[in-house]
Amino acid sequence: MVTLLYFASLRERVGRSREELPLPPGTPTVETLVEHLRSRDARWTEAFAPGRMWRGAVNRRMADPATPLKPGDEIAFFPPVTGG
Amino acid sequence: MIRVQQEDFDIGAEVAKLTAGRTDIGAIVTFTGTVRDHDGAVEEMTLEHYPGMTERELSRIEAEAQARWPLQASLVVHRYGMLRPGDNIVLVVTASEHRDAAFDAAKFLMDYLKNSAPFWKRESGPGGSRWVEAEAGDADAAARWHKRNHAAE
Numbered sequence: 158m159v160t161l162l163y164f165a166s167l168r169e170r171v172g173r174s175r176e177e178l179p180l181p182p183g184t185p186t187v188e189t190l191v192e193h194l195r196s197r198d199a200r201w202t203e204a205f206a207p208g209r210m211w212r213g214a215v216n217r218r219m220a221d222p223a224t225p226l227k228p229g230d231e232i233a234f235f236p237p238v239t240g241g
Numbered sequence: 242m243i244r245v246q247q248e249d250f251d252i253g254a255e256v257a258k259l260t261a262g263r264t265d266i267g268a269i270v271t272f273t274g275t276v277r278d279h280d281g282a283v284e285e286m287t288l289e290h291y292p293g294m295t296e297r298e299l300s301r302i303e304a305e306a307q308a309r310w311p312l313q314a315s316l317v318v319h320r321y322g323m324l325r326p327g328d329n330i331v332l333v334v335t336a337s338e339h340r341d342a343a344f345d346a347a348k349f350l351m352d353y354l355k356n357s358a359p360f361w362k363r364e365s366g367p368g369g370s371r372w373v374e375a376e377a378g379d380a381d382a383a384a385r386w387h388k389r390n391h392a393a394e
Contacts, residue, residue, distance in 0.1 A: 162291070164289060164291055164359065164361060165289050165361035165363070165372055166361075166372040210375070214291070214294055214359070217291075217294035217297050217298075218297070219298075219357060233291060233359075235291070235359060235361065236361065236375070237374075237375035237380075238356070238357065238359055238360055238361065239355075239360065239361050239372075239373045239375050240288070240290070240319060240330075240331070240354060240355060240358045240359075240360025240361070240362070241274050241319075241331050241351060241354050241355035241358070241360070
């Protein structure tokens with residue numbers, strides 16, 4: 158199992174801030190997890206639609222699509238940051 | 242030192258605390274970011290963040306600034322929650338022997354923070370509310386420091 162967190166506009170699009178789910182089979186990466194999420198239902202397809210900007214963090218570090226995932230990871234998805 | 246908090250900060254008090262008893266500092270630079278209204282369009286700004294990652298990311302950025310410049314002291318304070326036009330959002334203080342390091346490190350901290358610290362702004366006003374979109378210029382500003390670093394290698 159991994160923990161997924163969603164923030165800001167992405168949280169609103171998927172309609173939740175947190176969930177736990179089993180990792181997709183194979184060699185899971187941020188990219189394969191997003192593909193899996195996109196296939197779940199229209200909200201995720203829309204939230205991660207091509208051309209929509211999103212960022213991922215794994216265990217509270219900025220990640221990229223190829224970052225590998227393992228059970229127990231905390232994976233966060235959010236739009237580009239706008240602090241400062 | 243970094244802090245993430247809902248409460249306001251007092252710039253003078255923060256600088257005094259950071260430099261108390263120090264006689265080795267010759268230059269102190271402070272940057273304060275505040276909530277800006279655009280012609281009455283913004284009544285409130287809500288800042289969401291990612292507790293845990295925010296602190297980690299700010300500490301990482303501060304450590305990088307300390308590694309790049311000879312800083313005697315540094316401080317980053319970032320607020321979250323509901324703010325109004327004119328309110329403080331972020332404070333960066335850098336102290337060094339000479340001004341160049343203090344100015345450059347303060348700009349670096351802000352450029353990096355804007356590009357990677359997990360904060361998101363939502364503005365509300367008479368026309369409704371909307372998430373603020375990231376500006377391409379923010380990523381460019383952070384990328385410039387990469388280039389400068391590579392050029393120095």
